[in-house]
Amino acid sequence: MNNTTNHPAGYSIAEGNAASRNAYSWSKKTFPNRAGKPGEPARDLDGGFSNEIRFGTERLGISSDGIGTKIEVAERLNKYDTLGYDLIAMTADDLIAAGFVPTNLSNIIDVNHLDYDVVDEMMRGLHDAANFAGMAITGGEIAELGNRIGGWPGARMNFNWCSTAIGVLHPSLPQPLSGNTARAGHAVVALRSPSFRSNGYSLARKTLQRVFGDNWHEAPFQLAVSSEQLTKQASTDKLPSTWGEAMLAPSLIYAPGVAALLDAGLPLHGVAHITGGGLADNFQRVLKNGVGAVLDNLFEPLPAMRRLMEIGDISAETAYLYWNMGTGMLLVTEPDSADAVVASLQASGYDAQVAGRLTEEQGVTLRVAAGELRYT
Amino acid sequence: MNNTTNHPAGYSIAEGNAASRNAYSWSKKTFPNRAGKPGEPARDLDGGFSNEIRFGTERLGISSDGIGTKIEVAERLNKYDTLGYDLIAMTADDLIAAGFVPTNLSNIIDVNHLDYDVVDEMMRGLHDAANFAGMAITGGEIAELGNRIGGWPGARMNFNWCSTAIGVLHPSLPQPLSGNTARAGHAVVALRSPSFRSNGYSLARKTLQRVFGDNWHEAPFQLAVSSEQLTKQASTDKLPSTWGEAMLAPSLIYAPGVAALLDAGLPLHGVAHITGGGLADNFQRVLKNGVGAVLDNLFEPLPAMRRLMEIGDISAETAYLYWNMGTGMLLVTEPDSADAVVASLQASGYDAQVAGRLTEEQGVTLRVAAGELRYT
Structure with a gap:
């Protein structure tokens, strides 16, 4: 995917990345x-x-x-x-x-x-x-x-x-987690996000403003027919009554859950916090040494995200570039520890599931309800 | 002095302090x-x-x-x-x-x-x-x-x-410097500031805007007759050519000089970094156990500060409340180490001088060209 051609949120992710790289090069000196x-x-x-x-x-x-x-x-x-x-x-x-x-x-x-x-x-x-x-x-x-x-x-x-x-x-780690030790065959565990966290608001607000006008936050939050069949997980969240409420839902802090699984001695080879740039972009930074990934069991996008795509005519490609789409963190672990990692995170109160695996083939493939999205 | 009655800079220092104290009380929990x-x-x-x-x-x-x-x-x-x-x-x-x-x-x-x-x-x-x-x-x-x-x-x-x-x-210190060990009779050493540092700009900009209009930064920087007799120290600074240049002069970073005098084993009992709230307010935070101070040998205010007072009809009381007035840091040391502290700072390239002493009488007295200012 090319991040530079479209700026649906009103700014360029590529320009931001270039300025950040330059700032880091000054810092490194x-x-x-x-x-x-x-x-x-x-x-x-x-x-x-x-x-x-x-x-x-x-x-x-x-x-x-x-x-x-x-x-x-x-x-x-x-x-x-x-x-x-x-x-x-x-x-x-x-x-x-x-x-x-x-x-x-x-x-x-x-x-x-x-x-x-x-x-x-x-x-x-x-x-x-x-x-x-x-x-x-x-x-x-x-x-x-x-x-x-x-x-x-x-x-x-x-x-x-x-x-x-x-x-x-964490005392169990010989060095910071960077993805350097991740290998094809490793499992990927996803942590569900019940909110947008703090990313993708420019695109969301632009869409809501266009559809509902200046006071979009007061517009009632209603699901369209096509969004009514919520998955089991998404339906456990209380549905917001207004768009303002939907967009203010706070970020879930994952750190205590991840620290607890490290405390339990479970192995991690890389972790991606899904922030600006979306799921694939953030996960690709963790994939070193030419490994790729197929993620075919991600969490469902939030109802608000699905509804925004419909009313704003936003493609899945764009939505996955700006929003976390229901998954806030991806953890790389060994295949025979994957179930224990999921169980540990669940015991800490988080929704977690095995979402896919690392592959020898480079690039990230997301198999989601909207179809297959490839990032190379 | 009462910081709440006048808001010449357009905001209230007292309100800011109350909000900061409240924020700290939440933090402490x-x-x-x-x-x-x-x-x-x-x-x-x-x-x-x-x-x-x-x-x-x-x-x-x-x-x-x-x-x-x-x-x-x-x-x-x-x-x-x-x-x-x-x-x-x-x-x-x-x-x-x-x-x-x-x-x-x-x-x-x-x-x-x-x-x-x-x-x-x-x-x-x-x-x-x-x-x-x-x-x-x-x-x-x-x-x-x-x-x-x-x-x-x-x-x-x-x-x-x-x-x-x-x-x-610093490895020589048993605990952070807080002023707890400062005693009446201790000496106060001042470090000269060649700029406004980053404080007092609301008042300065408001004044410049009123006198010179929207493009005040292009107005030539000229001293009035009464400001022409610069002191030796102030005259070693290159005079700015415009008001913009005068106001952009960067902050001098004191940390390396203070670290060097601690490295040399010189004693410090408290240090005040002169930031928002001016000289006396920042110094009073360092004065514990009922001690006060008389500062009768401070550096001269910057030419830009003196000129702003004239053209903006700003009293010395107000100026000393919002600006550093030529002194960016005050250090409390033992009387027989004061000359060595000054010499160490000068060897590091800073302008420093003994500015006064701590007293048994509470409150801070500034004896400056504009007269005597008392803060209790």
Whole structure:
């Protein structure tokens, strides 16, 4: 698939990737500043840099991210106490995907003008999410930036919210998980996502705005005839009553479940956190040494995603490029451990299932209800 | 002084402080999540929490902050390669003020729409600043947020930029610097600031806009008669040619100089990084156990600050509340080490001088050219 030809969300994933690569190349030039000192970036088995930094014998990971434009949904609903789950999920689950158990979080709230009560609601939710994730919030900053911050005009306060999380490499791992040890024949376990997490909101909001107008968040959430036959899993979620509610559903934080299966001694060879760029793009970054994958037992896309595809005339190709399509994390494990990995995740309260396997043939094939999608 | 009655910058410092205190109280409730585990928040001698987090025997600090509205000046001048110094100064110097030597930085760039070249210039400057500070940039994220980000309309790209820095407690320190061991009679050493750093821009921009109009950044920078008699120190700075240039002058990063004097075994009992809220407010946070201070030998305010006071009819009280007034950091040391501390900082390339002393009488007194300012 070519990510550059269409920009249905209004921005280019390829341009973003190029700027990120360039930013990383500037960053890498600063790594020698810590050579042989605390904070030294570690190298992986292949001699490249892993995302581990060393302090004495401690092996830490660090991850930064924000909630993005999902905040507009909270502004529209005037409900701010679930965004903390999104904020923590973005960084904590990037860390656990590399084998780091998230421990600490520092957050920055940029506001146009300060509203004490909105910040209070946000922090209450962040507190709840930190308890869920077993993390301590050990840093924070609130900055009042006036017209540098925009958002939904009807909101009490417009803001952007980002954080940096720190984690420790799980003691069972000789090095961060990178996919380097993944082999054809390994099994792929999927973790279900009950929400959009924090990605794909530009495309979703654009579609909802076009179909329902300025107050799309108040539009009743109704399934079309073709979406009514929900799968067993999807039907266990309470259906939202409005589109606003559907889009605000918080991110499930996977880190505790993945940490628990590592605690149990189960083997992992790579983990993909499905964020911007969709399922295949995020999973391909984990596939090294020329292996590919066939995923023929993924979770069903969320009802909201299926409905958006219908009302927005969005192709499966586009939807799988911008949205997680019901699967928030993919874990590579050994075939005879796959059932135990699924059982461990289920015991931690997550929906998990064996979703496919790694192949000698390169590329990722998704066999989903919409047909077969190939990514090379 | 009462910080709540006047809002010459258009926002209330007191409201911001209340929201920050509330956010911290939510955060503190999450500290038990790491009790006895990696990432545990440490307690200080008095039983309260210090800003130290423990990983095994490693004692780390973490600090998050952004550049704020100074970015508008870079947008106006279309010059982005010095902001990295401001970004690193904010967090690195908060860390060293608590005794943590900054080691790693993770940064987040929020943009309205991505401009590859602007980000490239920003990252080049961040790279230069990281080399100056001896830090490695080991994390980063770029987020495209559309109309959630605003700024100067003529700019190629509008953005906000924040970062989180990690540091290690200097090995000579039994615990983070908090001011707990500061005593009446201790000496106060000042480090000169050749710029506004990243604080007080709302007030400065408001004044410049009123006096010079929309394109204030192009207005020639001229000193009035009353400002022409520059002190020796101020005259060693090259005078800016425009107001834009004056306001973009980058932050000096103090961390390497302070780390060097700790390396040399010189004693420190508290350090104040002068950021939002001005000289006295930031210094008062370091003064514990009822001690006060008289500072009668501070650096001269920058020419730009003196000129802004004149053209904007800004009182000394207000100016000292929002701007650093030429002093970027205050260090508390023992009286017979004060000259050695000054000499060490000068050997590292900084302008430093003994600025005053701690007193048994509470409150901070500034004896400056504008008169005597008392803060209780």
